[in-house]
Amino acid sequence: MNSLNLTVRDKIKNKTGVSARYNKFVEYIMPKILFLISTISIFVTLGIVYTLFESTITFFSFVSIKEFLTGTRWTPLFEPQQFGILPLLLGSVLVAVIAIAIAGPIGLGAAVYLSQYAPDRVKKTLKPILEVLAGVPTIVYGFFALNFITPVLQSLMPGLGLFNALSAGIAVGIMIIPMIASLSEDAMAAVPKHIREGAYALGSTRFEAAYKVIIPGALSGIIASFVLAISRAIGETMIVTIAAGAMPNFTFNPLEPVQTMTAYIVQVSLGDTPYRSIAYYTIYAVGMTLFIITFVMNIFANWLTKKFREEY
Amino acid sequence: MGLQRKSFDAGLTALNERLLNMGTAVEEALDKALQAFVDHNNDLAKEVIDQDGAINDTEDTIDELVIQLIAHQQPVAKDLRRIVTALKMNANLERMGDLACNIAKTSIRMKLEPELEVIQQIQEIAAIVKTMIHDIIQAYINEDVDAAKAIALKDDTVDRLYKEFLNNLFAHIRQNPDEVETLTQLAFLGRHFERLGDYVTNIAEYVVYMVDAKRSDLN
Amino acid sequence: MGLQRKSFDAGLTALNERLLNMGTAVEEALDKALQAFVDHNNDLAKEVIDQDGAINDTEDTIDELVIQLIAHQQPVAKDLRRIVTALKMNANLERMGDLACNIAKTSIRMKLEPELEVIQQIQEIAAIVKTMIHDIIQAYINEDVDAAKAIALKDDTVDRLYKEFLNNLFAHIRQNPDEVETLTQLAFLGRHFERLGDYVTNIAEYVVYMVDAKRSDLN
Amino acid sequence: GGTATPAAPSPEKPQAEAPKAEAPKLSGNVLIDGSSTVYPIQEAIAEEYRSVQPNVRVTVGVSGTGGGFKKFTAGETDMSNASRHIKGEEKEAAEKNGIEYVELPLAYDGLSVVVSKQNDFVKDLSVNELQKIWTGEATKWNQVRKEFPDAEIKLFGPGTDSGTFDYFVEAIIGKDKKITPNFVASEDDNIIVRGVSADKFGIAYFGYAYYEENHDKLNLVAISPKDGEAAILPTEKTINDGTYAPLSRPIFVYVNKKSFKENPQIQDFAYFMNEKAGELALQVGYINMPAQMYEDNKKLLDSLK
Amino acid sequence: MEFATNKLDIQKAEVFQVNKLNLYYGKDQALKNIDLSINENEITAIIGPSGCGKSTFIKTLNRMVELVESVHTEGEVYYRGKNILDKKYDLVELRTDVGMVFQKPNPFPKSIFENVVYGPRIHGINDKKLLMEVAENSLRGAALWDEVKDRLNENAYGLSGGQQQRLCIARCLAIQPDVILMDEPTSALDPISTLKIEELAQELKEKYTIIIVTHNMQQAARISDKTAFFLNGEVIEYDSTTTIFSNPSDKRTEDYISGRFG
Amino acid sequence: MEFATNKLDIQKAEVFQVNKLNLYYGKDQALKNIDLSINENEITAIIGPSGCGKSTFIKTLNRMVELVESVHTEGEVYYRGKNILDKKYDLVELRTDVGMVFQKPNPFPKSIFENVVYGPRIHGINDKKLLMEVAENSLRGAALWDEVKDRLNENAYGLSGGQQQRLCIARCLAIQPDVILMDEPTSALDPISTLKIEELAQELKEKYTIIIVTHNMQQAARISDKTAFFLNGEVIEYDSTTTIFSNPSDKRTEDYISGRFG
Amino acid sequence: MKSLIVRRTYYDRMWQGLFLLSTSVGVIALILLVSEIWSEGSGWLTWDFFNNFASRFPEKSGIKAALWGTLWMIGFTIPIAFIIGVSTAFYLEEYAKKNVITRFIQINITNLAGVPSIVFGILGLTLFVRAMDLGRSILAGSFTMALLVLPIVIVASQEAIRAVPADLRHASYAVGGTKWQTIRRILFPAAFPGILTGIILATSRAIGETAPLIMIGALTFVAFTPTSAMDSFTVMPIQIFNWISRPQADFQHVAAAGIIVLLVMLVSLNSLAIYLRNKLSTKR
Ligand SMILES: Nc1ncnc2c1ncn2[C@@H]1O[C@H](COP(=O)(O)OP(=O)(O)OP(=O)(O)O)[C@@H](O)[C@H]1O
Ligand SMILES: Nc1ncnc2c1ncn2[C@@H]1O[C@H](COP(=O)(O)OP(=O)(O)OP(=O)(O)O)[C@@H](O)[C@H]1O
Ligand SMILES: [Mg+2]
Numbered sequence A: 001m002n003s004l005n006l007t008v009r010d011k012i013k014n015k016t017g018v019s020a021r022y023n024k025f026v027e028y029i030m031p032k033i034l035f036l037i038s039t040i041s042i043f044v045t046l047g048i049v050y051t052l053f054e055s056t057i058t059f060f061s062f063v064s065i066k067e068f069l070t071g072t073r074w075t076p077l078f079e080p081q082q083f084g085i086l087p088l089l090l091g092s093v094l095v096a097v098i099a100i101a102i103a104g105p106i107g108l109g110a111a112v113y114l115s116q117y118a119p120d121r122v123k124k125t126l127k128p129i130l131e132v133l134a135g136v137p138t139i140v141y142g143f144f145a146l147n148f149i150t151p152v153l154q155s156l157m158p159g160l161g162l163f164n165a166l167s168a169g170i171a172v173g174i175m176i177i178p179m180i181a182s183l184s185e186d187a188m189a190a191v192p193k194h195i196r197e198g199a200y201a202l203g204s205t206r207f208e209a210a211y212k213v214i215i216p217g218a219l220s221g222i223i224a225s226f227v228l229a230i231s232r233a234i235g236e237t238m239i240v241t242i243a244a245g246a247m248p249n250f251t252f253n254p255l256e257p258v259q260t261m262t263a264y265i266v267q268v269s270l271g272d273t274p275y276r277s278i279a280y281y282t283i284y285a286v287g288m289t290l291f292i293i294t295f296v297m298n299i300f301a302n303w304l305t306k307k308f309r310e311e312y
Numbered sequence B, C: 001m002g003l004q005r006k007s008f009d010a011g012l013t014a015l016n017e018r019l020l021n022m023g024t025a026v027e028e029a030l031d032k033a034l035q036a037f038v039d040h041n042n043d044l045a046k047e048v049i050d051q052d053g054a055i056n057d058t059e060d061t062i063d064e065l066v067i068q069l070i071a072h073q074q075p076v077a078k079d080l081r082r083i084v085t086a087l088k089m090n091a092n093l094e095r096m097g098d099l100a101c102n103i104a105k106t107s108i109r110m111k112l113e114p115e116l117e118v119i120q121q122i123q124e125i126a127a128i129v130k131t132m133i134h135d136i137i138q139a140y141i142n143e144d145v146d147a148a149k150a151i152a153l154k155d156d157t158v159d160r161l162y163k164e165f166l167n168n169l170f171a172h173i174r175q176n177p178d179e180v181e182t183l184t185q186l187a188f189l190g191r192h193f194e195r196l197g198d199y200v201t202n203i204a205e206y207v208v209y210m211v212d213a214k215r216s217d218l219n
Numbered sequence D: 001g002g003t004a005t006p007a008a009p010s011p012e013k014p015q016a017e018a019p020k021a022e023a024p025k026l027s028g029n030v031l032i033d034g035s036s037t038v039y040p041i042q043e044a045i046a047e048e049y050r051s052v053q054p055n056v057r058v059t060v061g062v063s064g065t066g067g068g069f070k071k072f073t074a075g076e077t078d079m080s081n082a083s084r085h086i087k088g089e090e091k092e093a094a095e096k097n098g099i100e101y102v103e104l105p106l107a108y109d110g111l112s113v114v115v116s117k118q119n120d121f122v123k124d125l126s127v128n129e130l131q132k133i134w135t136g137e138a139t140k141w142n143q144v145r146k147e148f149p150d151a152e153i154k155l156f157g158p159g160t161d162s163g164t165f166d167y168f169v170e171a172i173i174g175k176d177k178k179i180t181p182n183f184v185a186s187e188d189d190n191i192i193v194r195g196v197s198a199d200k201f202g203i204a205y206f207g208y209a210y211y212e213e214n215h216d217k218l219n220l221v222a223i224s225p226k227d228g229e230a231a232i233l234p235t236e237k238t239i240n241d242g243t244y245a246p247l248s249r250p251i252f253v254y255v256n257k258k259s260f261k262e263n264p265q266i267q268d269f270a271y272f273m274n275e276k277a278g279e280l281a282l283q284v285g286y287i288n289m290p291a292q293m294y295e296d297n298k299k300l301l302d303s304l305k
Numbered sequence E, F: 001m002e003f004a005t006n007k008l009d010i011q012k013a014e015v016f017q018v019n020k021l022n023l024y025y026g027k028d029q030a031l032k033n034i035d036l037s038i039n040e041n042e043i044t045a046i047i048g049p050s051g052c053g054k055s056t057f058i059k060t061l062n063r064m065v066e067l068v069e070s071v072h073t074e075g076e077v078y079y080r081g082k083n084i085l086d087k088k089y090d091l092v093e094l095r096t097d098v099g100m101v102f103q104k105p106n107p108f109p110k111s112i113f114e115n116v117v118y119g120p121r122i123h124g125i126n127d128k129k130l131l132m133e134v135a136e137n138s139l140r141g142a143a144l145w146d147e148v149k150d151r152l153n154e155n156a157y158g159l160s161g162g163q164q165q166r167l168c169i170a171r172c173l174a175i176q177p178d179v180i181l182m183d184e185p186t187s188a189l190d191p192i193s194t195l196k197i198e199e200l201a202q203e204l205k206e207k208y209t210i211i212i213v214t215h216n217m218q219q220a221a222r223i224s225d226k227t228a229f230f231l232n233g234e235v236i237e238y239d240s241t242t243t244i245f246s247n248p249s250d251k252r253t254e255d256y257i258s259g260r261f262g
Numbered sequence G: 001m002k003s004l005i006v007r008r009t010y011y012d013r014m015w016q017g018l019f020l021l022s023t024s025v026g027v028i029a030l031i032l033l034v035s036e037i038w039s040e041g042s043g044w045l046t047w048d049f050f051n052n053f054a055s056r057f058p059e060k061s062g063i064k065a066a067l068w069g070t071l072w073m074i075g076f077t078i079p080i081a082f083i084i085g086v087s088t089a090f091y092l093e094e095y096a097k098k099n100v101i102t103r104f105i106q107i108n109i110t111n112l113a114g115v116p117s118i119v120f121g122i123l124g125l126t127l128f129v130r131a132m133d134l135g136r137s138i139l140a141g142s143f144t145m146a147l148l149v150l151p152i153v154i155v156a157s158q159e160a161i162r163a164v165p166a167d168l169r170h171a172s173y174a175v176g177g178t179k180w181q182t183i184r185r186i187l188f189p190a191a192f193p194g195i196l197t198g199i200i201l202a203t204s205r206a207i208g209e210t211a212p213l214i215m216i217g218a219l220t221f222v223a224f225t226p227t228s229a230m231d232s233f234t235v236m237p238i239q240i241f242n243w244i245s246r247p248q249a250d251f252q253h254v255a256a257a258g259i260i261v262l263l264v265m266l267v268s269l270n271s272l273a274i275y276l277r278n279k280l281s282t283k284r
């Protein structure tokens, strides 16, 4: 034993120079390499901002910011060209509001069901199934909206057009249900088991435990899931491109066709718009608007999460 | 600080209380035994002998209490010394009870009434021993090292008086060989009181140990 | 099972070892004191008196060991009883050492040589007491309740012999009142042996308690 | 859809039609980009060409006529599809970059104006009436013709930046008037089909091909160039001979001269394209041009060699 | 004072009476043939090595064990004369009668006040004044009032571990339970907080019946009146604490309490 | 036997010599003017109430405390004569000399074998036979060999908590450290496993110097030679364990060890 | 009291019903969607469908180019995203000091996760297609997609790394492990299941995305399987989008068949992720 000790100890102590030097070098160089790589995310953001910004500036040399922000007509591809972003913005908001109105309660309800009521095996099956919904490509939803949701709606509301914000909103809503359900369920599951037990031990029904203890405890996660879902809804492209119609429409009526910011960008990029025309620059201005909105929402989500986070 | 361990402290209080009771019982037994001897009152002496059982039982209860306190409360340092001291003191008090009982028995065994002088000498010793007993229990409860040491000093007086008493006795026997049995009983009686003094000294030593964690020889 | 608590069990072994040593020391002291008395050998008697300090020290060490075992190992149930028994036994053994010492002192104090008959009687008692001491320590170590009870029974013999011895002695004094001091010393000597028997009985009671957790009165 | 030409056969099967079996094996790339309108024809040509020269890799992008010209005039593509003629600025760019090109007309696209099968009142419309409808002057059907019902007109049309849209606006509304933005637009003509077929009061226009495929859901509207003149339905014949006016237009491909000269596979493909365009145009829902025009194209190509 | 309870007091009412209780997690039997009765106004300690079924047992007493899906029970558990294992026995009612305090303090992420009045609130009490009274009484009962009375509206997570545990006890007291189950309530606490909780438990037994699971033998010895020793899902010995810790009748009990087990 | 160490053995070599150590987390001072020296082949226990700086102190001895970024130290800590707080002191070397066992058993999610040889491996030893030897010796040293020798390739998480902790000790032994730091190594374990670890520690001190942090006063009393009592970042008393637990010189120490503190 | 308990239990039941209903909405939607697509497209799933290129004839149309295009694109996207994402995650979790730069990077990443994909399309078009002159090549598409899924990979990896208990890290340091050794031998293996889940989710996102590729112009007739990263390509969603917009009704079936292939691919990837999540991570 002793001789062995010596050899091991010796080997550890007088490590062969190569490996020691190698270790030192790795130890020195790795953080630097990793740091460089990690700054890529900054460059991506900068890249996005720069890309959008440069062309947006050009755009604003043609169009006043005031018109852009307050105009209620968006007709860059028609004569006369008008550049009021509000119809697009309203379109995006309308779709997002419908989506969240659908997905919020349903997603949260599903989350509560999964975390509070569902037997373990049911939960283990249902949750992945719901998550599949989130992975379905959005063009599929687009056509689902068009082929299924709209006809159903039309049979309920005769006179409803094929393209409307409602149907697109519902499809987007269905798409983001799993996002809310799954993330909220995660947040609820993260409420420690012993706190849950505490509620039951005081004679709470499952609903009371959910309503009074678990949801408040998971609030930061739930809010974050909502905000993420909203920004996903605002950023959603293909569903609205396909199902909402492509009509910049300054309206609050969900039964009318609308165009969202994202759908507009796709429309332009698929079309024959001459490069470097004002119409071409509009996609950057719209993209910038979209970016700023989602950026602000994310910051907001971050702030909310921090504010409501519970330290158990 | 010091507010914790209510139940342990309650246990300690209970222990002290019982020790105090036991001490009182021993003092009483001693008083009675002495009285029985002085008055040659065999009934009183028998009473003392009968009551020794109660003292012995108290010893068992106290031992039990100590054992439970150790088992339940894991005392350390001074707490532990206090408890061990209680255990030792308990044994000593019980022996003192036995001695009181012996005194009573001796007094019964005595065929003749001893002389007044002898009785006075015994009473003198008994008086000192009784204060010693009383004081040492107080010293234990107050954790008073100085008092304990002072009490132990008194044992020297007891020893001196005991020697005088014995010499006196021997002189007597030489004069009255017929009374040898009674006189021998008286010698034993004296010895019992001397031993009582020793026990108090023992307790005094434990009190010192309890407080200072130092062994001392106060003999 | 039973493989845990090595360090506690090591502590117990150490404790037993020391108790055994102490028992042996007490037996030896007793042997020597008796020899000194028989041979009227004051030097040997002095040796016994000198060695009592060592026995007292051992008592302190054992007490310390017990206290540390309690403080460090939190014994409960039988473990705790065993330790408390050790503590009590320790006190009793120490007292037995003191008695050996007293016997030696008594033998020195004796001015005259006692009669052979008396010496024989004393030796008879002493022989019984010595086996009792030896046996009780074994019984403790072997946790042998039956042996302990048997040993305690022998105390009755001791008591009987002691009574006979005393009567014998009183008869003597009546005949030789001048030898009263020597004879009183002899009475004390007898009493010391009788007390030794009592202590062994005490220990026997503790052994029973240790094993069965029951208080018994083997007197 | 027709099944006339068994194009793109599975590789294992021997080619059913192998007239050019003795042609030299060519390889290389042919990069085509541009109009989405021309895309279906060009795609069909590329598909057919694969069975002739499987090692030549033809890609057809859809950047729109403008986007296609941007790349074409920068020399990035070999050919550019266009649903209109090249514009002044694009010409200038080409000149600046030293790109020379030729324009080949490939086929006609006849725009069809359609209404839903449920629509029992519109059979024909004049250009004037169409103008009223698409400038937003008339928002109800009875404002177009008295006898039409009092109901909102629902408009559907191709995306505002497609060549089809441009052409329709130019042909029906003209330069000085403005088309209403209040119509549902889609880049996907199928969606327009679905929209209009579901709406009794809807009206739409798109490439003839889409009507052909959906004639069970749609009613074709005959167009009279002037009020009172006979209304004409778009058919192969009426488009080809120009009687279906003004809603038929030629579509083009632009070929980079230098690429053509230097790359045998591009030459080969260009000839193949010219040869097959008419036949394939019909298959994908466009109308072929008179044979003479393909002859002219061929000559033009010959002159480039 | 707990130093005189060598004999079982027979006059005390039985709160729980467990009859031939068998409990299975799926196919694994975790409790075997448990027979046990628990007296009013006593502290009953459950001790035993890890995995012997202590937690399972006390969680059976308020049927929290059913939160694990695969659980299956046999036998009867009478609470004040009614069999709580009866499927018809109302769980909400049972858990209102039989409160529970857990190993790790588990306050809700709410204010101190809201934590305490959670129970009364879900039981339909909303009168602010009444709630305030309940809160004060419960916090006093849990010996926490003085420490928190000036910050009732602060978040409970601002309290120390020991305070949180007492808060949980207060929360449990607020529904005025009859029995309080405690599953290793001090194992996450430092020695000082542990002592406080122990003393609290001893005060509480004046009014409540307490059943406490503990790994700490000394704790069981210190505070309980009765002790049950569990081993492999069985009750090996159940007796007064004094007997268990001074003279257990089963060798395995003695081995366990004197640390010679394993 | 530990029952005879009333006086400090002066002949034992000093392993650590801490001089006026001050440690700050940001602006909060966690250790104040610590002076302490630790002897070879002894078990030194660090006790004190929660938050008094016990963990901080022992983590200073292998500079694990620096994993917290805001940490700032003053003073000197000599290990075998060299100041380890010197920025130039090689951390890898220090931690190879001064091993550590943590509160919660923390085996890697690898096989038992790979856990033990992790240290030797990262120090460049790859010879399979040698590693096998190291593994066996270390596992024997940690009194675990017999229990795991037939399943060295199974995942370490299959072991019980107590076995996992001994595995962690084996892992630490495999690099043949000089000193072993233990931060409450038994607080997550049941009493039986705790006893095993305690006995192991006592065996290990024959070869290693051990410093152990514990909340369990009895544990400190049972196994250590010296005990240091920390309070609010200061060393209140440092003496032989026997003295600390029988006759501490500071009132605060006595109050703490007898549970009267807080 | 008693009646109150009855009422509370009743409420509980009622809510349970509502919650179950919510859950079924999602499931029913999925069933409808899948059955709709299956009934449209299942008959068209033939061997030829996988082996043919796009054609103007529905019955000859196949998904070969799109399938290979997708595989090629993913083949570049995932390694890029993996290397950048995991490196960034390890830098942030293990090396980065908690300073302004770190926080800035972190906020950036979270925000990138919320940036609409179409905006990434604009970036890809401007940066990779035009500025870097990669054209509409696989590489341009992969870069764009890699950037798009990067936040997913980074965040998932960070979570996975954070989920590795700190005491494993400490254990490694305590036997003299260096930071890099600890990362390589302990943290990476322990976090790998989580990282893998992130990667798989990123992959399914990249496979299903349409909009950014439309932006960079991948909607192309391609009748060959790519042979280099600079080749033009098309991907499945775009091919499907293309088919959907064909006038011939039969192309709707072809599109549905394409959707089935896409869904099967996604569902298998998701199942793999779930399997890994459940299997590998329950070890501890
Ligand atoms: N949810 C469960 N599923 C399956 N078996 C379980 C479950 N909970 C506990 N068990 C098993 O039941 C037995 C008893 O567990 P229980 O938690 O009651 O033990 P315990 O005595 O409380 O232990 P500890 O002191 O470690 O808390 C153990 O063998 C355990 O493995
Ligand atoms: N990472 C940290 N950052 C800031 N302060 C810290 C940190 N770790 C510990 N402290 C503070 O330093 C002091 C000492 O903490 P330390 O963990 O050393 O205590 P401890 O004695 O080990 O306590 P415990 O018994 O609870 O483990 C405490 O006041 C604590 O709040
Ligand atoms: Mg448990």
Ligand SMILES: [Mg+2]
Pocket: F054, F055, F056, F183
């Ligand atoms: Mg600590």
Ligand SMILES: O=P([O-])([O-])[O-]
Pocket: B095, B195, C095, C195
């Ligand atoms: O034991 P004694 O009573 O004789 O001292």
